[in-house]
Amino acid sequence: MKKIVFLILSIVSLATVSCKKFLNEIDPNRVNLNSYFKNQNDFDLAVSGAYNQLRGLYNNKSAWAMGEMRSDNTHYDYKSSDQAVATVNRNAIADFLDDKYNNQTPPKWNAAFGAISAVNIIIDHIDDIKLAEASRNSILGQAKFIRALAYFDLVRFYGGVPIYKRAPLTREETYIPRASAQEVYDFIIADASDAAAKLDATTFPQTGRATQGAALTLLGDVYLTLKKYDLAEKALKDVTKMGYSLYQNYSDAFEPGNKNGKESVFEIQFNTGLAVPQANTDASVYNFLPRMANTSIVTGVNYNNITTVGGFNTPTQDLIDAYENGDRRLDASIAIVEGTFNASDDFTASAVKSVVNYTPAPGKVGRPFPKKYLHAHTIGNQTNDNWPVYRYAEVLLLLAESLNEQGKSGEALPYLNAVRERAFGDATHNITSTDKTVLQAAILKERRVELAFENKRWLDLVRTGKAITVMTAFGVKQKAQYSYLLPGSYNVTENRLLFPIPNAEILLNEKLTQNPGY
Template sequence: MKKISCYILLVASLATTSCKKFLNEINPNFTTPDSYFKNQNDFDLAVNGAYSQLRGLYNNKSAWIMGEMRSDNTHYDYKSSDQAVATVNRYAVADFLDDKYNNQTPPKWNSGFNTISAVNVILDHIDDIQLSASARNAIIGQAKFIRALTYFDLVRFYGGVPIYKHAPLNREETYIPRASAQEVYDLIVSDATDAAAKLDAPAFPQTGRATKGAALTLLGDVYLTLKKYDQAESVLKQVTAMGYTLFQHYGDAFQLNNKNGKESVFEIQFNTALAVPQANTNASVYNFLPRMANTSVVTGINFNSITNTGGFNTPTQDLINAYETGDQRLDASIAVAEGSFNASDDFTATAVKSVIGYTPPAGKVGRPFPKKFLHTHTIGNQTNDNWPVYRYAEVLLLLAESLHQQGKSGEALVYLNTVRQRAFGDALHDISTTDQAALQAAILKERRVELAFENKRWLDLVRSGKAISVMTDFGAQQKAQYSYLQAGSYNITQNRLLFPIPNAEILLNDKLTQNPGY
């Protein structure tokens, strides 16, 4: 008993005299950024996490709602009985009736800053351990490419946004005002330039990670947006010497066995073979199909796309008409689900038909859908398609535009017609005009049909200064065709060229200001 009593007294004494020491012990099961990075593998895993955040930025619903449905490329299947908040808000974005309370555009903002946060943690801790020069460059290069790509997306949709060069550690660092658009572009150029200097040139087959070619392509796109055409030309010409090339046929660029192939400059990775397939799969094509109780006729898989899934990003007749006769991209990009709508505006498909020259037979309706992302899969709403961010075809079109804008139209035609020759299978459809306005219009049109459904069209209309005129004319056609459109729809003003800052963000951060008109 005496021995036990002495032990109890000893423990009590230690607890009293060494309380501070015990309270300062680090819980080995609790990881912080300061304690996480112990070796290169930890950084590699963190970079993988940053890549995964890009899925939300480039492939969530807000990406195609804002990038395609906002434009003349796609519309939606109106369902009078479905007035759910999400559905109505998607309609509103397409019809230019969205406001700061819209719940379909904030995911882009949220995904963007989640991505930036993931990158900043990596960059803030890159010097925590000793890394080889090559490993350090690869990590920093990829992180800065991701951050530049993310800010480039945000600034074009929202204008100036808060700039975070480091992960905020307190309230004051978190709740900061918007930077100017120019300040955001300055950071983008700096990050993309550093990424290009640190990353290796692509090696084929590629791994899906950012390369020097991806960073230079991004930089060229940024310079073109800023109207720095000579600088765009300089960096894009470097990309043309890196071994990229076009596949023989347009549709080959989207085949599953060609992921990260010779035409890929950068794409968002999806892989149904991973341990948690739902988090690593691309379900976009199911959003683009009609609302169907059974998608088997179209996808080969029985899936119900009626509830909050199908009926969106429907190719418009205006887009279909933009393809010239003989352009093989039309059949590779769009197909027609043939069938009928019932009284509830849900669709039953009986066949899939070619869009070329399609006329529905009596008693049937043909509903077009983006075909380029539909490939064999085994589970409904889970496909293995990657999402293209930059393809080599776009490099050629960016270069053609940068040359043309400098008065080098003859040279521009070489790059433009390289893309067209793949599309038509010959040189008989080459463009020859060097007229300033005509060639610029031809390049913009070529981008439309080459990059359809890749979330480029709305940004192209804004960048080219054509958004108001093109969408006003398109809106008039839409309102003449669809009686469900409201009188105030397609009222496109200068303010509508940017989207509203999510209202929830302004309520959280009183230093944020709203875009004009919202």
Template sequence: MKKISCLILVILSLAEVSCKKFLSETNPNNVTLGSYFKTQNDFDLAVNGAYVQLRGLYNNRGAWVMGEMRSDNAHYDYKSSDQAVATLNRYAVADFLDDKYNNQTPAKWNAGFNAISAVNVIIDHIDDIKLTDASRNAILGQVKFIRALVYFDLVRFYGGVPIYKHAPLTREETYIPRASAQEVYDLVIADATDAAAKLDAPAFPQTGRATKGAALTLLGDVYVTLKKYDLAENALKQVTTMGYSLFPSYGDAFQLANKNGRESVFEIQFNTGLAVPQANTEASVYNFLPRMVNTTVVTGVNFNNVTTVGGFNTPTQDLISAYEAGDQRLDASIAIAEGSFNATDDFTATAVKSSVDYIPPAGKVGRPFPRKYLHAHAIGNQTNDDWPVYRYAEVLLLLAESLNQQGKSGAALPYLNAVRERAFGDASHNISTATQEGLQTIILKERRVELAFENKRWLDLVRTGNAIKVMNDFGVKQKAQYSYLQPGSYNVTQDRLLFPIPNAEILLNDKLTQNPGY
């Protein structure tokens, strides 16, 4: 014991004498931002990390709760015994009863600013090493596109938000006030324009990375939102010259074999084939199915989604009725799980049926679900589907809208009818003539059925000024149908067109202000 004590004293004495020397040396195992970027591969890995953050922005539960369930496209399966906080908070968003404490709406905010942070680190360190002009442009073009895409999403859901052009290094740089919505849009336009200038046109098959076509599509979408239709036309017409095309069948656009194909302008990447821990999955369809102890009949895989994920984003009859007779998109977008609900509102499926003219047989219930993201997979709650952000069909519809809103209705028809011909299989349902106002209504309805469950519907209602009337009218029908809805639900006012700034963010940053009504 004495020898051990003496040895410890000696070690401590040596440590004390040598501590200054040890502490003054750089630990080779300690990586800092200033020392990380040594090669182009380091930048490529960082760009990949920025792309990863987009998953939380576009396909997490908050994304479809806010983008689809908030609208007349989708509702939910009410389960009286499920009083979990997450469940009730999703109900609240759909019913317009959400408040600043809601735990579903902050996810989009958090994912967005995580992506912005990842982008800004790359921008701040792009000159740490010498890169070729081509490599530098490719890196900056991609991250500028990501930042523009994120801020465009955030400003439409939350209004003006803090603008970070560089990674904050101090508390003062971190806790800043909200910029105006116009200032955010100015940044989006600047970033998307720069991205379009730096990125190459798409080459097919695509890799899933941002291209000039994706940047110009984003720019066109922004200009349509801001009602700058001539600028939108200019951006979107360029996209039509880049080799994109529609698949012959609508359902083909979502097949796993066609990921990043000629109809894809930009999509969020998933790949279950990668080795753990790199493997990543898209499993939203399990959220969209009814709650089932065994999902095998519907998915081909035995999975229990009763207490975990199911019962949400249920297609409404209002949406199903919006499809015209002969529109092949209905069957490709929505299927029917046929079976029965039990006393606790859980479902047992006995078959999967087409939604076209569906009538449940005696003793059965038909529960619709979005089928466009359901494809063969091996593990429950893990699919290999990508999530579409922009498809070429939307480019055509945005271009048709931008032309029509300038009074060029005749010029808009070929772009609209290209989408409709694919939907109906021939030109029999082409639109031949309409007033400017009438054609705008047709285009917006076309967007609804073409882009169903791609998180576009709520944003379309807001940007076109239709959200308050459409959703209040829809709410009257909902409350007549569902006795569990509270009397105050679907009281849609101007304040409800934006979501609340997450309360946790306001507690952290006293310079943030809350949106009116929350």
């Protein structure tokens, strides 16, 4: 919201004519939004800027802290000497000890509203010039997809939020109350539906921009979340007719050489060949490694992540145990960095080993880390990995779930088993049960291992009504294992299913109300 206020004040200052009547000159160096959009290229640049905002929404530290560390998938390396505010607040998210003053959850809120603000300016000015119908549809379709995606993230993590249908230009338009969650969902559906109608069908190779397939996948995900399973089925079945397919090997879906490939539905774009902001500098594997003075053995690049980014999103044994014997996704998703921790809880690596049937060498400790984002690069903490938002494997699992929830369990099996056959290499591990309850558990588990480290697990637990039960039981195991956890940690209640509205936003906007329990 702070970004919105800054932008609004900037817009007002740009658009308002001075009240001093004697000053009639116009500064030629002063940008005015009412005259900025002069050709299609100006709109294309603005759309690219809106896409850029999504980087902070889906792959910064708040994204994986809230989407993965909040769940039973990952934890963190505790370091008693590191009690910096950011570290303590990030750990608090995992331990269910975060409050309205936590400084690690607001970045998601800020990034989402930054994207919404960027999109609204485009939509507000789309008729400033005459555009070819195809170009206009493409610009509006992409803009509305981005806005729907941002609001979908906001409503699931924070509940009802203010709805901005246009860029506010006054204080009255800026400081508005929260809409209900249902009103936000209705707005998302309208945007995603319009995007699907305006965007072109997916073609390969893809450009990385939103397509009709991406909009329909988002729409299917929204309908599934709202338990409108028949509508989810319709949207997702349309996606299966658009030419997407699974790579033969699971790991191929994450190879930089396969960016925006046949399994990609939508992903956040990064390119280390461009300037630093275009590199993946925040959600890279460096965050997920233990704190090391030299990461060379793991990454091939000498980088010190002790005082910067390391020690988070550590795969739990609970997640590792969720992979079945023979599931090739385990080795593709997680690896072990072997070495020793010193008295300061910093790590020295001696080898990287497979997680499958791993046993530590004498005198060594094996620490797991997410391997799926580890690929060759040349600059420390700057990787070339895109961040997956939707993959075709998820489309198949969403479709299987929507069918099963309608009692069409037999129809769900081929979609579920397509994902499993890729994982195991053949059909020997296919699921055959058509019992609805059995398949509910199987699909949820399949999503866990297929989409591990893609920031889906916490949302899945909340959406399926499993969060309190699963995380309470997980917390018991965690407190038995880690003596540093406080007695009040993992007190998972209904109020904890949403995150607090950032306190700074409450102070800025007196019409905002805080979520219960915070």
